Amino acid sequence: MDNIAGRKPAVVWATQISAAVLVILWLLPTVGLLISSFRSADQIAGSGWWQSIFPQEQNIMIRAKSAADQTQEGALYVIEGNLFEQEGLDQGEISAWGTSSRAIAAYTSGQTADLGNKGRLSVQANGDYRFENNSEFSGKRGQRVFLTSVSPPNFTLDNYKNVLFSDGGDGMAKAFFNTLTVTIPATIIPILIAAFAAYALAWMDFKGRALLIAFVVGLLVVPLQLALIPLLKFHNSIGIGKGYLGVWMAHTGFGLPLAIYLLRNYMVGLPKDIIENARVDGATEFQIFIKIILPLSFPALASFAIFQFLWTWNDLLVGLVFLIDSTGDTTIMTRQITELLGSRGGNWEILATAAFVSISVPLAVFFFMQKYLVRGLLAGSVK
Amino acid sequence: MKKSLMTGVAALALISSGATAQDLKGEVITVSGTWLSSEAEIIESVFDLFEEKTGATVKYVGSDSFEQQIQIDAEAGSAPNIAVFPQPGLAAGMASKGFLTPLKPQVSDWVKDNYAAGQSWVDLGSYADANGDKQHYGMFFRVDLKSLVWYSPENFEDAGYEIPESMEELKALTDQIVADGETPWCIGLGSGAATGWPATDWVEDMMLRTQAPEVYDAWVDNSMPFNDPKVIEAVEEFGWFARNSDYVSGGAGAVATTDFRDSPKGLFASPPQCYMHRQASFIPAFFPEGTVVGEDADFFYFPSYESKELGNPVLGAGTLFAITNESEGAHALIEFLQDPKAHETWMAQGAFLTPHKGVDLSAFETDAERAMNNILLGATTFRFDGSDLMPGGVGAGSFWTGMVDYTSGKSAEEVTADIQASWDSLK
Numbered sequence: 049m050d051n052i053a054g055r056k057p058a059v060v061w062a063t064q065i066s067a068a069v070l071v072i073l074w075l076l077p078t079v080g081l082l083i084s085s086f087r088s089a090d091q092i093a094g095s096g097w098w099q100s101i102f103p104q105e106q107n108i109m110i111r112a113k114s115a116a117d118q119t120q121e122g123a124l125y126v127i128e129g130n131l132f133e134q135e136g137l138d139q140g141e142i143s144a145w146g147t148s149s150r151a152i153a154a155y156t157s158g159q160t161a162d163l164g165n166k167g168r169l170s171v172q173a174n175g176d177y178r179f180e181n182n183s184e185f186s187g188k189r190g191q192r193v194f195l196t197s198v199s200p201p202n203f204t205l206d207n208y209k210n211v212l213f214s215d216g217g218d219g220m221a222k223a224f225f226n227t228l229t230v231t232i233p234a235t236i237i238p239i240l241i242a243a244f245a246a247y248a249l250a251w252m253d254f255k256g257r258a259l260l261i262a263f264v265v266g267l268l269v270v271p272l273q274l275a276l277i278p279l280l281k282f283h284n285s286i287g288i289g290k291g292y293l294g295v296w297m298a299h300t301g302f303g304l305p306l307a308i309y310l311l312r313n314y315m316v317g318l319p320k321d322i323i324e325n326a327r328v329d330g331a332t333e334f335q336i337f338i339k340i341i342l343p344l345s346f347p348a349l350a351s352f353a354i355f356q357f358l359w360t361w362n363d364l365l366v367g368l369v370f371l372i373d374s375t376g377d378t379t380i381m382t383r384q385i386t387e388l389l390g391s392r393g394g395n396w397e398i399l400a401t402a403a404f405v406s407i408s409v410p411l412a413v414f415f416f417m418q419k420y421l422v423r424g425l426l427a428g429s430v431k
Numbered sequence: 432m433k434k435s436l437m438t439g440v441a442a443l444a445l446i447s448s449g450a451t452a453q454d455l456k457g458e459v460i461t462v463s464g465t466w467l468s469s470e471a472e473i474i475e476s477v478f479d480l481f482e483e484k485t486g487a488t489v490k491y492v493g494s495d496s497f498e499q500q501i502q503i504d505a506e507a508g509s510a511p512n513i514a515v516f517p518q519p520g521l522a523a524g525m526a527s528k529g530f531l532t533p534l535k536p537q538v539s540d541w542v543k544d545n546y547a548a549g550q551s552w553v554d555l556g557s558y559a560d561a562n563g564d565k566q567h568y569g570m571f572f573r574v575d576l577k578s579l580v581w582y583s584p585e586n587f588e589d590a591g592y593e594i595p596e597s598m599e600e601l602k603a604l605t606d607q608i609v610a611d612g613e614t615p616w617c618i619g620l621g622s623g624a625a626t627g628w629p630a631t632d633w634v635e636d637m638m639l640r641t642q643a644p645e646v647y648d649a650w651v652d653n654s655m656p657f658n659d660p661k662v663i664e665a666v667e668e669f670g671w672f673a674r675n676s677d678y679v680s681g682g683a684g685a686v687a688t689t690d691f692r693d694s695p696k697g698l699f700a701s702p703p704q705c706y707m708h709r710q711a712s713f714i715p716a717f718f719p720e721g722t723v724v725g726e727d728a729d730f731f732y733f734p735s736y737e738s739k740e741l742g743n744p745v746l747g748a749g750t751l752f753a754i755t756n757e758s759e760g761a762h763a764l765i766e767f768l769q770d771p772k773a774h775e776t777w778m779a780q781g782a783f784l785t786p787h788k789g790v791d792l793s794a795f796e797t798d799a800e801r802a803m804n805n806i807l808l809g810a811t812t813f814r815f816d817g818s819d820l821m822p823g824g825v826g827a828g829s830f831w832t833g834m835v836d837y838t839s840g841k842s843a844e845e846v847t848a849d850i851q852a853s854w855d856s857l858k
Binding site for chain 1: 492495510586
């Protein structure tokens with residue numbers, strides 16, 4: 049690389065800059081999602097995430113305390129407090145305020161508004177207010193105060209609490225372990241089967257091998273939705289019904305074509321000499337597979353394992369059809385998350401947060417096995 | 432003698448209720464539906480009552496892809512005992528394939544006698560079975576009221592506006608708000624894959640306010656074509672509100688892209704982005720946190736034309752329980768829904784309306800809901816959401832997309848002709 053850099057710095061620069069641009073483009077939505085996951089639903093609806101990281105001027109409405117909180121000072125009835133503290137907001141800087149939705153900036157901070165027989169209200173820049181009246185305050189709801197204020201960024205951990213610990217945390221914890229129960233066997237079983245099949249298709253001579261390979265490759269284009277009802281009918285008729293065994297088998301079936309194709313392409317690229325040497329030395333096919341092919345194919349195995357793990361982890365459809373029965377005893381994380389979204393799917397803040405909760409395990413797997421992923425991706429493509 | 436007879440009857444009643452309690456001990460009844468999170472907790476609290484009463488166990492599973500899943504499960508033979516359908520169209524489709532079990536005849540009689548406008552609820556729950564014979568499959572439980580306009584009473588007070596009593600007044604108020612330099616309406620049609628549905632409610636409400644109920648029925652079952660001048664008139668009535676940039680927050684161009692869940696938030700913005708929002712009774716779920724219905728927000732009946740003498744028509748929708756996998760427990764659960772307690776349990780937890788005439792109205796969580804239920808019970812004409820009754824390809828397809836096209840500028844004639852064409856292609 050060094051000497052190339054010495055010769056063609058412009059090309060290197062161009063690649064690096066375009067790589068950086070691509071990385072930023074790819075990361076931007078993720079960063080937005082991450083920031084949104086720390087904002088409340090009303091904040092998300094009110095302004096974009098890019099605005100939330102800077103102090104911003106905003107118009108909000110906060111109610112003063114209600115008549116129930118009034119105190120008596122001599123002949124005066126008084127309601128006092130701080131608008132920001134009441135709402136649990138960080139201290140902002142009020143520039144203008146008003147008491148009517150038609151004149152939201154009628155007064156500047158420090159001024160006193162005379163509301164006739166409703167009393168006199170003054171609001172300070174830091175949100176402190178004093179509402180006084182000669183007669184007793186009445187009414188259930190407090191006076192509305194419309195503020196124009198500059199507020200510091202305000203973030204919350206409530207969404208994470210909601211996702212992780214709603215119904216005492218049982219739901220999500222149970223779903224987490226259920227998801228692991230689905231994904232780990234659903235990753236291992238197809239690899240076991242595919243490795244044997246791939247070896248046979250790559251190195252064992254038999255009639256119709258090419259046709260069989262073509263058939264397996266052809267299966268790659270079959271959409272799995274096509275098989276949902278027939279397969280479930282089949283599971284019901286042989287007595288598996290809905291359950292873990294069913295979902296493992298379904299994931300295995302849906303994952304096998306790609307697994308076989310990927311592993312076979314990799315194994316075919318292994319040096320022929322080694323295998324022929326082993327055959328000459330009297331090794332059986334099984335010994336060749338175990339002692340030579342498997343260790344050499346490790347990158348391809350690992351990369352397929354990552355793929356399979358990722359999509360069984362993120363899967364909702366197959367889980368819904370083959371695992372989750374109408375008793376509701378089994379659930380998986382993806383379903384738990386859609387349930388949190390609510391009947392009309394409007395809880396964006398939950399969506400953003402849940403995305404980060406459910407991404408955590410795949411991310412860990414990815415970073416742990418990253419080098420195999422790249423090597424495996426190149427499997428068969430570069431010889 | 433008389434006294435002993437009475438005790439005898441009481442004892443018999445006790446025995447019979449005790450008998451059902453024992454019958455169902457250990458039986459598991461599975462239910463699936465679209466209610467999730469907080470609504471799922473509420474329906475489970477209703478089922479708790481049933482469990483106490485009978486000793487059976489009810490397992491409820493909610494899913495946001497219920498519509499697809501129930502069909503897969505029914506086809507494959509692993510359907511739950513009871514499915515809670517969000518609208519009749521899907522239930523009718525499943526009935527025609529023979530996946531539903533008819534309710535017992537006494538249930539139909541009971542609904543007829545005990546629901547307000549009982550016969551219409553039986554009709555809405557009756558579909559043709561696999562042989563083409565009409566049978567009663569669906570028991571309605573939980574109704575939504577659609578003909579409501581939401582507003583902020585304090586904003587009305589600040590501006591000095593009165594609640595309109597007729598459509599003429601509503602239009603005059605709309606013009607007055609514009610004259611005051613403000614925006615009267617928040618309208619949002621966005622809803623992911625279902626974008627456009629809020630506009631279908633508008634058009635249906637307008638149909639009921641410009642035409643007789645019989646015309647509405649003819650429109651819904653397509654004995655009157657979709658591009659009839661009467662329908663075009665109703666669509667244009669909606670257009671009067673939605674296609675005028677002065678009338679709608681964000682301008683007419685924003686109507687189709689604004690999410691219906693975000694749209695009502697404009698009522699509570701500072702300064703208000705709009706003053707009125709027409710939406711069904713469920714919408715307070717999407718008001719900003721801490722909004723109290725009846726104080727921060729309130730509603731009025733979407734008024735009818737004073738000049739047209741069509742009474743006070745009301746548009747509604749509802750969810751229905753149907754048996755997808757017959758068992759004794761499933762029938763018992765349907766029977767349990769006749770118990771006023773089942774209705775009152777949900778009423779006390781909010782966002783629940785019922786046509787059941789025997790419920791204790793004081794069980795409602797808020798006065799606002801009591802008032803809504805009174806609109807429902809006092810309607811001179813009640814009609815079910817037409818798009819839910821039309822075939823899925825129209826009512827949950829071309830009608831939605833057509834209304835999006837209409838708000839984006841296509842003419843009402845063109846849009847309705849397209850929708851009729853899509854209906855013809857389904858026949």
